[in-house]
Amino acid sequence: MAAKTIISRPVYGTLSPQPGKHHLFVADAEGALAIIDMAGKAPAGFFDGAEIVFIPGPDGKHIGALEALKPAQLHIAPSFASLLPRLRQTLTNAHMGLRLYLSGTEGLIGQAMQVALEAGIDHTSMQTEHRGSLARRMQCVHCKGITENVTTQPATCAHCGLLLLVRDHYSRRLAAFQGVCINAEDRSEVPPMEEVFR
């Protein structure tokens, strides 16, 4: 679990089965393991009313393990962007009593949370668990471009090319950490780049 440094830095928990009839899981890569671990604590028949939306990693692991849970629906998506219309549709038609569980990378949790917030679910009402990569979704505060899967500190903005200090300052609205120019005074000053968000 990530250390809490500043107040907007998200802190994640451990998925636990909530009361209710409808359960929606959104997970990527190792996030599947959080669902599988939780299934051990879930009451019988829990997954009869569950829908799992899963984005496997490049190695395509964990699909079989999720199928074995026998959820009412299992939807495999190649990317978050590709599942977005479906997720929006599901949430638009949903009623109170739907419980949301998000697990996997911060980028996945943050973006799914962003959609759920728009649909009216309070972030404190969602179950979250961080698993897998620490890679960050980062917004360049200068050009506002978003760079996915940032693993280094500092990081280069994929849009404007500025060298950015990746801050712990997080925006729930944008589902992104803030990146601020690290050498604004003197561009020739280039600090060493380290991989810190593996």
Add this chain to the structure above:
Amino acid sequence: MSTGTTKLDVVVSDVAPVNDLVTRFHFRRRDGELLPTFSGGAHVVVEMRDGDRTRLNPYSLMGSPLNTSEYTISVRRDDVGRGGSLFMHRSVKPGLEMVISYPVNLFSLDLRARKHLMLAGGIGITPFMAQTAQLAGSGGNFELHYTCRTASLGTYADILQQRYDRRVKLYHDDRDERIDLDRLLSTQPLGTHLYVCGPAGMINWVRDRAAALGWPSETVHFEHFAAPQPGAPFDVALAVSGKTIRVGSQQSLLEAIEAAGVDPPYLCRGGVCGQCETNVISADGKFIHNDHWLSEEDHRSGCKIMPCVSRFEGKSLVLER
């Protein structure tokens, strides 16, 4: 000291009977100024000088928060209660000067909600009078379900239906009309918040069903209208102030502490806000915890008590007060 309850000097500007049980009281400031702003769901604590006894009862403000020239409350007469409501009905007349607290809101609307689903039972309608007025003034989305014993005891039901038409649904016990609660709770759009005010049994029923049907606890708001329960008198030693007091059968522990000249903090006087929480130094006997604030563990430990509603039976009780 009564935290957050700075006093207001008011005069009773009108007293209006509403039905067989309920009377409405209007207050204006004695200096003619506007009263403090409040939000729907707020209550004031009304001080009643009844001979040598001072009663302090909380009542929800039921007027529109958009009008602060006066405050209005509605009091249901309880003939077997501790006497506060009877005092209001019998002794409070227009022109009487009274002291009330600043408004405090322990039952506020969550304005992030997409929709507000309100459930009222009996006199529990009063906070919703202010909340619906507030939401109607800002185009808010709400729906009110109101259960009452009979049509004639449906306090303000006519006004509410006139104002909000189909957004108000009435249920009369004498006609066997019941809320289809599971259906109601299962068909609300995401982003709905639930508010319930009424008898304890109704609140517990609604909270239990909402939890079972998957409503997150953050979306369920409730307000108890619990008066302190009477019981056998008991003696209490107050360690900090060095006093020993007797709590009468019709008196709450908080009232007895106040009567002894100690001024403890309070807000709700109904066992929900946590303001008057007090440490127990020693006790030999049984606690009768009537509050909704302390955890079950706190109750079992016997180390804490909420003097506004809780009582004690036994040999000795020493409080850190």
